[in-house]
Amino acid sequence: MGIQAIxxxxxxxxxxxxxxxxxxxxTVQGWADRGLxxxxxxxxxxxxARKYGIEVNLADIIPDPPTPFRNPTRRHRRTAPGRVAA
Structure with missing residues (x-):
């Protein structure tokens, strides 16, 4: 369940x-705009939610962590121990 559904x-x-x-x-409008x-x-x-009998749990409220960005086109050069890549 997302924030809008909540x-x-x-x-x-x-x-x-x-x-x-x-x-x-x-305040709630701001949550809707930000999505959290x-x-x-x-x-x-x-x-x-509990008071009004609305089914919401903590997993619904906590946003998923962001996915780390990885640049698939960049390759890392391997260097010999003790050497610095140019």
Whole structure:
């Protein structure tokens, strides 16, 4: 489940903001725009989901780690021990 699906399960941006007790929806809008819920807010979201019977778990909230970039066209030169590649 992605962040958008979590927000929709709460009833959309305004619905989620209301259920979390936020006066303004812009905080949740920012999460939707960035595609992530900040770490310091994740417990708050899980607690609200439990309170309102919304099925969300921690694995749904925590984003996948970024994939390290590897340039497939660059080749590394091997050098003899003690020598520096030019």
């Amino acid at each position: 927000i929709e399960s709460f009833g959309g941006i305004r619905g989620m903001a209301t259920k979390l007790g936020h006066r303004n929806h812009t 819920i900040p770490a310091q807010r994740q417990k708050e979201v899980l607690d609200a």
